[in-house]
Amino acid sequence: MAAQKEETYYYVPGPSAWPLVASFALLLMAAGSVMAMNKIGMGMPTLLAGVVVLLYMMHGWFAKVIGESRAGAYNKRVDVSFRWGMGWFIFSEVMFFAAFFGALFYIRTISVPDLSSLENAMIWPGFKAVWPTAGPAFKEHWDAMLPWGLPAVNTLLLLASGATLTWAHWGLMKEQRKQLIIGLFLTIVLGAIFLTFQVEEYSHAYSEMNLKLSTGGYGSTFYLLTGFHGFHVTLGAIMLAVMLFRSIKGDFSPKHHFAFEAVAWYWHFVDVVWLFLFVVVYWL
Amino acid sequence: MNTATTTAHGNFSAHDDHGHEPGGIMRWITTTNHKDIGSMYLWFSFAMFLVGGCMALTIRSELFQPGLQIVQPEFFNQMTTLHGLIMVFGAIMPAFVGFANWMLPLQIGASDMAFGRMNNLSFWMLPPAALLLTTSLFVPGGAAAAGWTLYPPLTIQQGMGMDMAIFAIHILGISSIMGSINIATTIMNLRAPGMTLMKMPLFCWTWLVTAFLVIAVMPILAGAVTMTLTDRHFGTSFFNAAGGGDPVLFQHIFWFFGHPEVYIVIIPGFGIISQVISTFSRKPLFGYASMVYAVAAIGVLSFTVWAHHMYTTGLPLTAQLYFMYATMFIAVPTGVKIFNWTATMWGGSLTFETPMLFAIGFIFLFTIGGFSGLVLAMAAVDVQMQDTYYVVAHFHYTMVAGALFSAFAGAYYWLPKWTGHMYNETMGKVHFWCSFVFFNMTFFVQHFLGLAGMPRRIPDYALQFADFNKISTLGAFGFGLSQLLFLYNVIVCIRGGEKAPAKPWDGAEGLEWDVPSPAPHHTWEVQPVVK
Incomplete structure (x- = not known):
């Protein structure tokens, strides 16, 4: 019984x-x-x-x-509920980003070639379907963001932050509180540097490259994809900070720390989104 | 900090709220009880049903005669838009979440939903969204008027009512995602010992598939309206060809959400109908496993057919062919379901209480809606039918005679369990027959109007459409008034009437009938063991 x-x-x-x-x-x-x-x-x-x-x-x-x-x-069974819940939540986030990635693919492979087709030659004479583009009506000079500067550094930063977070998790599992705290701290620092570089990249784009939200299809997809990603990094960093605070206070045991794991799942998810972003927004 | 109570053996009591639950309005504001939250969902959805219904009657009043009589075209467009948004997101979806809240824990033998506080939050996010939608009628420029599908470029041009609709959709979306995460988690994790997935009542199965669909596509809608918002206010060019975008892009994103959405609206209804048909036929459901697979198949296929809403947007011929065949393919699992329901009734000892009447009405009319859907699935035919009243007739056969009738069937079926009283059977039957007759009077004639070429979302029409429109409007008012009978019946049932036994329907099966009627505030605190 x-x-x-x-x-x-x-x-x-x-x-x-x-x-x-x-x-x-x-x-x-x-x-x-x-x-x-x-x-x-x-x-x-x-x-x-x-x-x-x-x-x-x-x-x-x-x-x-x-x-x-x-x-x-929160016993074992509640813990399982939390796992299901967080898993479903991250799935919904994946689908949110899918809408914006879908918009990018559609613009690149369907609407831009269509605008340069013979059907539209009367409306947009001389428009060539090359990516990046800000569309047939955009006449000012602007530059696209190149991958092998700050964005590549940011990729390394996020990958490193995934590693430090896993190291922190090992510390938690081995009951080495110091390793847990240092790992979390490093992860937050890497995230913060990433965000600082993003801000730097945006301000550079606005002041010197004439690359703005209003820079046609490229500007729209670039800023919304990287912007929503940056917003998620910010949320993740705040959640990591709460975990750091709780770790210092002595919370979590090797068997009971799903809050930490949930944040780690979230952080890795944000990481993976960035890899896709780096490939299809910056690189290709 | 910690208000949880511990029991004698050092454990937490299954319910934190025993003995110190606030009374009055605070009970409803702070509750984490699935039955209280389910009741709030159901009442809210019925209120929204009446609000959206009044908007429908405004539309039908204007269409009673050709020419402009009652409202201006701008206001007419606001009515069609808000009617659609309120009925889909404010009435039907919350109604089924209400059913899920009430019935899922009872059916799987769980003490409550998996996340009690979040459950309360998903309900309480609905009133702010409803407030935004309804008050948008009174801001400069009026409410959103681009149709519930919110196509650009109209949505880019309209006033702040559109922004209010966008934020209302965001809030409703978050609410339904939270609700669905809760439902999916409850079903996956809180089933009683022995309650395997393939032993669950079909209503649980249909909600599991629905929850998956909601979690998958509501974020897509959020993305679509976010792009609309940034196109409106922040200079982006997602839907603007001058910047390399495309208004048709919105339609792709919207319908990638929108087609699964129509199954989100109907699939929980399939579950209710399956249980009601089986109960009143006094036979187990015919082909339980095939029902489960059919629902899952419909859920998966619903992601692959979205562009059949877009045959006239200049899709390539190959795309039209693909979407045509994929759409028709959905008729296969749907046919399995209709066949199974009919086969369940075959040879059963049938009785025709109100839930059964609504269920049979559902099968009959939903099948008509399914067939007109097949007609519209044919690209060559659809080019003629796009945006005519044939489409309006088609989706009202699935949304009203489908989703709404199944909600009525469920409400009458479980009212004794909820209230502890039997509803008035005669009044219920009158409600069904009035709804059935007036529904067909309203919408059957719209097939003819559409075939003859009457376009939808326009307040005026050519003279030859006058007779059918008169019939449709009279039917609509009859249908609207019939629903007040339901409201009256429910109120009478709550306040008194014949006492209901724990199992008022002798053919019913399931754990929900093992608890007393009305179901006590806390049920299954010790989980039953299912053999």
Whole structure:
């Protein structure tokens, strides 16, 4: 009886107001964004208020989760749920990036050749289907981003960060807290350097290469793909920082550390997205 | 920090909320209970159904006669757009998530959903999205008016109502992804001992496939509307040929989401119908395994047919041929399902309570919708039918007589379990027959209008279409009013009526009938063992 109860037992959290706080934050952020994009003065303050409420919610909600974890509420079965949940979540993220990769492939292999075809010769005379292009109507001079400068360095940085993270995980498994903490710290530093280089790359592109969001199909796909990736790196780095903080506080044991693993999964996912980006956005 | 309670043997009680649950409105705001959340989903979706229905009636009122009588064309377009968005994302999808919340833990013998707090969050994200959509009617320029499919370049040109629709879609998308992650995890991890995958009731199977589809394609829609947003405000050229993009690109991305989406809307209904047909035929479902494989096949195939919505966009001939054949291929697993339902009834001792009436109505009318889908799948024919009322008739046969009828079947089937009372059977039957007759009156004639060439999404039409439009509008009002009967029946059922036994249907099978009616707040805290 006791054995069966242990096996089938499942922790269900008690009532919580955090979900409502979260949905209120989303409402503020959505309404604020709409107003800001339509040049209504209240927009930015509303958006920022939404972000503040969201951060407050995350702090409170996650603190509760960490508290429950420390108190031992999450047994093996809850742990399996977390694994399924994180796996499905990363799958949804893959599909989000797939939409933008799909747009890039479509523009390169279908719409640009089509615009230079005989059918469109009257509308866009002389337009040649070569990639990179900013489209037939874009007349200013601009340069595409070359792969073998900062982007290649960034690739190495992210690959190295994957290695340091795995090293940190080994430290956790061997109960060598120092290795765990140093590994996590190095991973965050590598991520931060990556982001700094991305910012540098963007500012260089804007100020000297005339490569902007408005630089036709190339600019659109370049900035949205690398931008959403950079956003995910930022989120991953924040999550890693929380893991570092928890590691210093003494959380996690070799058998019980799915929060760490989930962040590692996420970080590796972001890594893989970058490899695809490097090949199809920068290189080919 | 830690409010969890420990039991005598040093373990956590299965429910953290025993004994200190807040009352009143705070119960609903803070709940992590799958039954409370399921009820909120169902009530919310019904409210949205009425809102979207009023918009449909506005459309039908304007179309009662040729010429412009009641609304301006701009407002008419806003009505068609919001009607579609609200019905798909606000009414039908949340309704089935409500069913899943209520029934999945009961059916697989789990104490609750896998992620209780996230479950509550996925519900509470719906009201902000609904607020954004409905208030967008009152901002300068009005609501989005490009149709629920949101095709550029119209979407690039419209006012801030379009931005509100985009953010509403983002929030609804996050909500349904969270809901689906929760459902998929619950099914994979929380089944009772002995409840193998191939022993699950079909409703669980259909939701597992649906959850996969939602998680796979809602992010694609998020990508599509994000590109629309950046094209509108940040100078990108995804859908602008001058920059090397293409408006047709949006249609590809949208329908890569959109075709799986139509199966997201109908597949949980397949599950409900399978269980209802089996119960009232007093026979096990014919071909359970083939049903499971058919649903999975439909789910996979749904990713391969999207461009049959785009035959008139100048696709190459080979692409048209491929999408035509791939689309027709879906008729095979769908045919398996229709055959199995019919074979389940064959030789059964049938009774015709309201859920069974809706289920049989579903099979009859959904098959018509399926056949008109086959007609539209033929590229050469579709060139004539694109954007006519034939298309409107086709998808309302699948969305209303399909998804909505199966939701009604499910609601009547499980109302005794939810409320502890039997609903009024006579009123239920009147509701079915009114819905059935008025539904056909509204939409059957639209096939003729479409074949004769009446275009959709236009508030005015040529004189020769007047008679059928009159019939359709009268039918629509009849259908709308019939639904108030359902609302009344449900309220009466909640407040009282004949006490329902634990298993009110003698042919029913499944763990949900082993718990008392109404189902207590906490069920299956000790999981049953399935033999």
